Every structure is written in C-alpha cells, then in structure tokens.
Amino acid sequence: MKYKRVFGLVLDSVGTGAAPDAEKFDDVGSDTLGHIGEHFAGKLQIPNLQKMGISNLRETPIEGVPAVETPIGYYGKMRETSAGKDSMDGHWEMMGLPVKHALNTFPNGFPKEILDKISAFSGRKIIGNCPESGTKIIAELGEQQMKTGDLIVYTSGDSVIQIAAHEDIIPLDELYKICEYTRTLVNGPEYTVGRIIARPYVGPDKDHFTRTANRHDFTLEPTGKTDIDYLQEAGVHTIGIGKINDIFSGHGIDEGYHNESNMDGMDHVDHVMAEDFTGFCFINLVDFDAMYGHRRNPEGFGQALMDFDKRLGTVLDQMKPDDLLLITADHGNDPGFKGSDHTREQVPLLAYSPSMTTSGSLGTRSPFADFGATVLENFDVTGNGVGESFLSELK
Numbered sequence: 001m002k003y004k005r006v007f008g009l010v011l012d013s014v015g016t017g018a019a020p021d022a023e024k025f026d027d028v029g030s031d032t033l034g035h036i037g038e039h040f041a042g043k044l045q046i047p048n049l050q051k052m053g054i055s056n057l058r059e060t061p062i063e064g065v066p067a068v069e070t071p072i073g074y075y076g077k078m079r080e081t082s083a084g085k086d087s088m089d090g091h092w093e094m095m096g097l098p099v100k101h102a103l104n105t106f107p108n109g110f111p112k113e114i115l116d117k118i119s120a121f122s123g124r125k126i127i128g129n130c131p132e133s134g135t136k137i138i139a140e141l142g143e144q145q146m147k148t149g150d151l152i153v154y155t156s157g158d159s160v161i162q163i164a165a166h167e168d169i170i171p172l173d174e175l176y177k178i179c180e181y182t183r184t185l186v187n188g189p190e191y192t193v194g195r196i197i198a199r200p201y202v203g204p205d206k207d208h209f210t211r212t213a214n215r216h217d218f219t220l221e222p223t224g225k226t227d228i229d230y231l232q233e234a235g236v237h238t239i240g241i242g243k244i245n246d247i248f249s250g251h252g253i254d255e256g257y258h259n260e261s262n263m264d265g266m267d268h269v270d271h272v273m274a275e276d277f278t279g280f281c282f283i284n285l286v287d288f289d290a291m292y293g294h295r296r297n298p299e300g301f302g303q304a305l306m307d308f309d310k311r312l313g314t315v316l317d318q319m320k321p322d323d324l325l326l327i328t329a330d331h332g333n334d335p336g337f338k339g340s341d342h343t344r345e346q347v348p349l350l351a352y353s354p355s356m357t358t359s360g361s362l363g364t365r366s367p368f369a370d371f372g373a374t375v376l377e378n379f380d381v382t383g384n385g386v387g388e389s390f391l392s393e394l395k
C-alpha cells in the first residue's frame, strides 16, 4: 500500500555487527548492539525495538533481548557501500547518493597551507592538529585556550576538521565564521573534506568542561541530487529533525528542527506526528554516537537506548494506519571496541505500520539507498535509480 506519512528514524551509530568489508576499516569484531547487550548482562530492556524485531534481524540475539516469535512488522539489515563510515556517507547513501571516492582524512595532522590560512583569517594560533577524541582534547588543551585564545583544531578517523572553542573565549558567531571559511578551503579539487564541525564548550576548568548543543556541522554540498531533493521537487512535504539539515546542507528540506538532545528530538517527532501532512519526516538522533559511542561508554549507550525505547512506545501508539515508520542507523560506534572512531558495521532495518497484517524478513539489503528508494516509490517519485524499493514487501 501507499502511506500518507513516512517517518525515517536514524539511530546514529547503532550498528549491528561488523560489515563484510570491516577489515578495510580495521573494525573486525565490532558489534555495537551486541556489545551493549553483553555489558548489560541480560538487563537491557528495549521491549518496543524487540517487538519490532531488533533481535530477529541478528544472527545472535542481543543478550537479554530474545528474538520474538512474531514481530509486529518487517526487519532486516543494510550494508553500506560508501568509501567512508561517517554520518555524511551513511545518510547520503540512504538518500541514493553513495560516496564512491574516499574523501581526505588527516591521520598525521592537517596540511600547513590550510592551517596557515585559518590562522590568517581568524588572527588566532592553532593548537592540537591531530586525531583525538573531542572530550579528551578539550581536557588537554582547553585551559591553554582560555589563556591564549588559540583555536583547537583536531580530526578523527573520518574526513572531518573539528574546531573546538570555549564559548566565553571565542564567541559562537566567530567560531561559526571560522568554520564557514574553513569549509571554503576544502571543497576540492585538491582537498575534499566531508565536514567542518564547530565544537563549542563551556566550563571553568579541565575537570568541568562540557560541550554544548551549539555544535554545528558544515557539510560538503551534496555532489548530486538526493532522494530528498526529488521528493521536494515533486511537491512532497519534507521535514528534517536533528542533524539532517546540516548533513544535506539544507538541500531538499522544507521544515527543519534542531535537536538539543535525543529526548528533545523525540519531542519534535511527537510534535510533527500531531500535524496533518503528506510527506517524509527524516530524523537523526545523535546522542548515541556523540555522547556514548565515541566516548566508549556502553553503560550510557545502553541507557540511552532504553530511554529512546520508551519514547518509541509513545510513537507506536500514536501512529495512524497510513503512517509508516522506518528505523535504521548510519554506521556503528561500538562502545566495547578499541579507539574512539565509528565502526564499519551493518545497520538494523525495521519497518512498521499499524495497517500491516503480516510480518517477516527484508533480508540483508545493500546499498543503504534501498531505504530512500522505498520512500520514493511510496510517493510515486522517480529518483536517480540507485537502490531497490522494498515497499511491495510490506503487507
């Protein structure tokens, strides 16, 4: 059937086991959901994800979350084909635009010419210039920044330039301007970087610094049309909640909401669900990734999943017969794995509508673009042909 409203919910970094190409990323053995389950030793309670089939889609169920006999909808997995494992690659691929060529990463720091330009533009010195976890680098260099006003510039395993600045020392407006300028330096052809990320923080000293929700991602302009563009052009209403607007540089989004947190994001979902519209609502919940995955904190990650699951219960109760909910993730970020980077994993795929009369497996789908192709088919919109719709399997 065709649905009036489609909600596409991305649980940022909630992977479900190493992808077949994990070796290329040094991520063999990663399993975000599996390791969180092991950490909770039977006490992870996610009854709503469970009844949607979160363990049915796995070879080994999440500990404490047995597979159910009859899920309420359809379940499967997706495998990424993009060259990178960052949020941008994952979301673009979901919307029909896999990232074919690897973007620049900077394991040994940034080229001097780029740093010199940022320095000249901002009138500030640059410190950091290495891959590091964002909370560690502000603990190490934040007090120095408070004295000198220098910019903390760092990266990760992803194609990112991140600029951390204490909000009292470098005002937000200035930080955003520096990031916007930095964006112009790495749009290719010599250097092509996925994201410039403003990382503001507050606090009196290294033991009390906390990052704020004023984080802002300046993403590369999509290199082609994505499914959200095709939807918007066809007059289908498009809503972005959370990082979605940033990830697509605002392209294709009619109505956008910035999230302060996962719970705030779910408030936005409740708000949008109460509206009458025909269209696609694309949601990203980033706390799983930014607050727990990169911090390698399985306790916090599991708690965040349980908190989300409660809100998911409310969403399931509010859904109308012609609503479709699709849940997936953009990559893994296993809190039980080495390092602090994303992990190349398969991602869950869950589909539910109150009008479904049967349930079953959607198998393992690739590329992620099958997700967007399904949304396109639902609204009778033609895209670029990447991905295969599973709409007809939902009954």
Ligand SMILES: O=P(O)(O)O[C@H]1O[C@H](CO)[C@@H](O)[C@H]1O
Pocket (backbone or CB within 6 Å): 087, 132, 133, 134, 135, 155, 156, 157, 158, 159, 160, 162, 199, 289, 290, 294, 340, 341
């Ligand atoms: O360690 P923090 O600053 O959270 O940064 C992480 O967040 C970035 C974007 O998700 C990743 O590239 C990784 O470096």
Ligand SMILES: [Mn+2]
Pocket (backbone or CB within 6 Å): 012, 013, 086, 087, 088, 289, 330, 331
């Ligand atoms: Mn992500």
Ligand SMILES: [Mn+2]
Pocket (backbone or CB within 6 Å): 087, 289, 290, 294, 342
């Ligand atoms: Mn991340």
